[in-house]
Amino acid sequence: MTSSTSPTTAKVLAFDIFGTVVDWHTCIAREAEALSPGVDGSAFALAWRAGYQPAMRRVMSGELGWTLIDDLHRLILDDVLKTFGLHDLTETQKQHLNKAWHRLDPWPDAVAGLVRLKSRYTICTLSNGNIGLLTHMAKRAGLPWDCILSAEVFKAYKPDPATYLGVARVFDVSPGEVMLVAAHQEDLTAARACGLQTAYIERPAEFGAAHPKDVSPDPANNWHAEDLLNLADQLGC
Amino acid sequence: MTSSTSPTTAKVLAFDIFGTVVDWHTCIAREAEALSPGVDGSAFALAWRAGYQPAMRRVMSGELGWTLIDDLHRLILDDVLKTFGLHDLTETQKQHLNKAWHRLDPWPDAVAGLVRLKSRYTICTLSNGNIGLLTHMAKRAGLPWDCILSAEVFKAYKPDPATYLGVARVFDVSPGEVMLVAAHQEDLTAARACGLQTAYIERPAEFGAAHPKDVSPDPANNWHAEDLLNLADQLGC
Helix, strand or coil, rough: CCCCCHHHHHEEEECCCCCCCCCCHHHHHHHHHHHCCCCEEEECCCHHHCCCCHHHHHHCCCCCCCEEEEEEEHHHHHHHHHHHHCCCCCHHHHHHHHHHHHHHCCCCCCCHHHHHHHHEEEEEECCCCCHHHHHHHHHHHHCCCCEEHHHEEEEEECHHHHHHHHHHCCCCCCCCHHHEEHHHHHHHHHHCCCCCCCEECCCCCCCCCCCCCCCCCCCCEEEECCCCCHHHEEEEE | CCCCCCCCCCCCEEECCCCEEEEEHHHHHHHHHHCCCCHHHHHHHHHHHCHHHHHHHHCCCCCCCCCCHHHHHHHHHHHHHHCCCCCCHHEEEEEEEEHHHCCCCEEECCCHHHHHCCCCCCEEEECCCCHHHHHHHHHHCCCCEEEEEEHHHHHCCCCCCCHHHHHHHHCCCCHHEEEEEECHHHHHHHHCCCCCCCECCCCCCCCCCCCCCCCCCCCCCCEEECCCCHHHCCCCC
């Protein structure tokens, strides 16, 4: 990794959420198992998440009109329930399970790391999750955002440039004064193409302990950190 | 006033900002006087604010394309500076003064009232101010929003129904589960027409001590409170 830019040149830190700030795998697996004892929660979580990118591509290609993640999650859930042979859930149970994405727990370092980063920078979400989902999650988990930004604000899903450049426009700063913080290289690559600074966060257990993720550094990123406390250390917070 | 609805039926409290949560008159007057000693700060603030509704009407009528409040404030400011004979400000000084709206102080009860209301409800802004402005203001003043919503999200200015109904849609609740909290009866009237609950906040000094505002109750509102601490009392927070 390079550290070619000084920490002080970024004014706004925009955070990816699912996997970067919160642990979707553990939480979705737990909720699925609670609702359907005997189900393989990890496999269920991975299957649900696997439908996420294809669903957003259907929106961005124009096949589907603008659709919030809550509604995309539900479309995918209905398929996953069939795949797993779970035909007995009531509509109320399905709606409750669909909102499990509002109830994801933060990684253990996240709240303390964000509090430190917030002391020096404006911190906001930049997630494909809808505003209501991100607000409920933040309120439950104590995530101290200065502002919740979402694909819903820009009517475009990451990696569309409208999302990364939208953050700069909202805060009336140049793209280079925004840093995307994410656990996914493809998100960071797209942000860099728009001129943003980028910080990679290792989340080796994002897909569960049984499926460790490659978290090797990409030298194209400005920063590479084990977690948000380590990023705060590096950024002098 | 009536209290026909129980406090617990609202899930989301959406707050008007300028005049309701922050004291624009005192702060704008102070900044104008600091920048141009000898100017009548109160008259300057009133003139600047008087341009606000007409400027938004130009956007909503289609005469202007979508324009953020920061940019409308600047259009109005350029006129007001001429009216007050202030021809000597540099571009940097004008830009700094224009962002005085980001630096407004909260009314003395606001932060403590919001902290209490947040313990029981989701609290968000619903302001014609742009997201960046509202975020900077909240960060500086310590306003503890769960979420910052703005005309910028809905691409429509209050009193357009898209703004009030947009809050309900964002949080996936019925309009009757949203309460608009504002110090302006016309804002509350428009919200009620969309099915929202309404709470009026007395801000008799909104236009300065020399221009006391009529704060008599309108029985059409569900709640009428002296300030946000009193609203918290009434809503059982």
